[in-house]
Amino acid sequence: MELLGLYHYWVFAVLLMIGFYAVISKSNLIKKLIGLSIFQAAVFLLYITMGKVAGGTAPIIQAGVENAVFSNPLPQVLILTAIVVGISTMALGLGIVVRIKEEYGSIEERDIQEIDRR
Amino acid sequence: MTIIFGVFLLTLMVITALAIVHTQHLFVAVILSGIFSLLMAANFFLLDAADVALTEAAIGAGISTVLFLGALTLTGEAERYRSSSVNRVVALGVVAAITLMVIYATFDKPAFGDPQTPVQQHVAPWYIDTTANDIDIPNVVTAVLASFRGYDTLGEVFVVLTAGIGILFLFSATPTRRKKPQTEQESEVESTAEIKFGEGLRHFLIPQVVGRLLIPFILLFGLYVQFHGDYGPGGGFQAGAIIAAAIILYALLEGEARALRVIPQWVLTGMMAGGAILYSAVGVVCMMLDGNFLEYSVLAADPITGQHIGIIVIEAGVGITVTGVLLSIFHAFAGRRRF
Numbered sequence: 133m134e135l136l137g138l139y140h141y142w143v144f145a146v147l148l149m150i151g152f153y154a155v156i157s158k159s160n161l162i163k164k165l166i167g168l169s170i171f172q173a174a175v176f177l178l179y180i181t182m183g184k185v186a187g188g189t190a191p192i193i194q195a196g197v198e199n200a201v202f203s204n205p206l207p208q209v210l211i212l213t214a215i216v217v218g219i220s221t222m223a224l225g226l227g228i229v230v231r232i233k234e235e236y237g238s239i240e241e242r243d244i245q246e247i248d249r250r
Numbered sequence: 251m252t253i254i255f256g257v258f259l260l261t262l263m264v265i266t267a268l269a270i271v272h273t274q275h276l277f278v279a280v281i282l283s284g285i286f287s288l289l290m291a292a293n294f295f296l297l298d299a300a301d302v303a304l305t306e307a308a309i310g311a312g313i314s315t316v317l318f319l320g321a322l323t324l325t326g327e328a329e330r331y332r333s334s335s336v337n338r339v340v341a342l343g344v345v346a347a348i349t350l351m352v353i354y355a356t357f358d359k360p361a362f363g364d365p366q367t368p369v370q371q372h373v374a375p376w377y378i379d380t381t382a383n384d385i386d387i388p389n390v391v392t393a394v395l396a397s398f399r400g401y402d403t404l405g406e407v408f409v410v411l412t413a414g415i416g417i418l419f420l421f422s423a424t425p426t427r428r429k430k431p432q433t434e435q436e437s438e439v440e441s442t443a444e445i446k447f448g449e450g451l452r453h454f455l456i457p458q459v460v461g462r463l464l465i466p467f468i469l470l471f472g473l474y475v476q477f478h479g480d481y482g483p484g485g486g487f488q489a490g491a492i493i494a495a496a497i498i499l500y501a502l503l504e505g506e507a508r509a510l511r512v513i514p515q516w517v518l519t520g521m522m523a524g525g526a527i528l529y530s531a532v533g534v535v536c537m538m539l540d541g542n543f544l545e546y547s548v549l550a551a552d553p554i555t556g557q558h559i560g561i562i563v564i565e566a567g568v569g570i571t572v573t574g575v576l577l578s579i580f581h582a583f584a585g586r587r588r589f
Binding site for chain 1: 253256257260261263264267268270271276279280283286287290293294297298299300301302305306309310313314317318320321322324325326329330331333337338341342344345346348349352353356357359361362363364365367369370373374377378381382388389390391394395399402403406409410413414416417420421423425426481482483485487490491572575576579582583586
């Protein structure tokens, strides 16, 4: 159990940094947004991992079941809404990328900077 | 057994993420990120977060993939440059250093699943105990979302609404003409692609038959998730995404124009604002009945019945706004001409 928990946290760290790598090193704006969504998913994973209680179950109360152990509902609520807000902001980002493509004719950061310098 | 499955899913997720970053073909990256979301949803389910798993599956694997593909048709699918080797080395250095630091920090974290950790001590037990007595609905997540933290959720609904408005504003601008004139051949290819796109998959038999069969059931499931959210995993956010997915499927099968004839854009805009207004109105009604903002207990003679009414109505508001925003965003991308 101990090692599984640590493995969850390590995967969180690795995913976070894979996403971050895409954001800082890729030139393509869509690729950067995909990287950002991996970054975001890693944070979600961390929250949900921390809410888990050993031997627990999903926090839905069942009639007639006494002394059930429930996992923490609070991180789940936060992340549930964060996912929906995440897709909305991601769509806004995609909209901006589409507008950039329309004005500059490219979605590569390198091209855009070059056009701006002219 | 669960442990092995958990490790397996996590490992697959890392592999998928690496493949997403590595591939130069954006179409592949988008499809892989749909798979990534599905793996993430399965993993959430293992971690007892049924509601979150449902949301991630509906939104991450479903809607998000569609929106990314919609954007790709407008921007092109190939990544043109590889990052330079200096850039890559520096980025890898930074990333490796931070990874090692975070991994070092994880050794100080409380043990996984330990019920004595600070996270589990604060308000969570109170939420679980109070839900049974004061609100009396089985799903604690819905109770916390809609009642205890109703303010938060109202705020989130307004953020979603704002993003929808932002998209409509962004796409209301007509692009300035590009300096480089397009060759005739290019524009011809584009115009034929457009005609095909406008018609959807109307001339393809198998998607037509399968899709038509599926749409009513997806809608029914969406309504079930909406109104059964108090008792099982579900609620307005998930239902909104599922219903939007059904109508997006219709748009893909029958074409943009027909989908917009079924639900016109002014209805969608009305839904975006209407859901948020419905939610706020519940709060105002509570105040008129001498309660606090969003204190549902005053809505009926019996406080528990009041809570039930309040939660059902605000969940409906959330569902309406989310459906409206997601569909507006989809139509904004799909109806945009390629410039």
